[in-house]
Amino acid sequence: MKKSLLILIIIAIVVVAAKFTVPTEEKHHQVARQKLSSMVNQKLSSIDGIQEMIQDQGVDIRELIQVAMDQMEVKDYFVCNVGRVTFDGTTYPLTVGVFGKVFMLSDYQKEFQNAGRKVDEYKKKLQ
Helix, strand or coil, rough: HHHHHCCCCCHHCCCCHHHHHCCCCHHHHHHHHHHHHHHHHHEEEEEEEEHHHHHHHCCHHHHHHHHHHCCEEECCCCCCCEEEEEHHHEEEECCCCCCCCEEEEEHHHHHEEEEEEEHHHHHHHHH
16 A cells, blocks of 8 residues: 555656646757757758759758748647647647657658758759
8 A cells, every 4th residue: 555655656746747847839949940950951961062052042941940940839748748840731740848858759850851852852853
């Protein structure tokens, strides 16, 4: 009996701590913006001539990332929250926040990295 009461108290403490340390929406935007910028810059730096192509087409990568961040909504689930972005009618989870930390979901990072292939295809079409 004492053991189960102790377990319940510990669970209650963890739940209360999680609730009071849920990250803010701004923290989700900050982490997502930083990670996406880093991934995009890394991908673009590996493609020869991409900077000139982007300038020629009038594309501002920072604007594209900002548009994604403007569309990001953070949904609260009591002990955590999830940042989600909608593209072409499909909603994707992007970040998860718990205990004051925000984590970028790796599956979604792979989607952005795979989008780099589309940049390569676009470059070939322009040549």
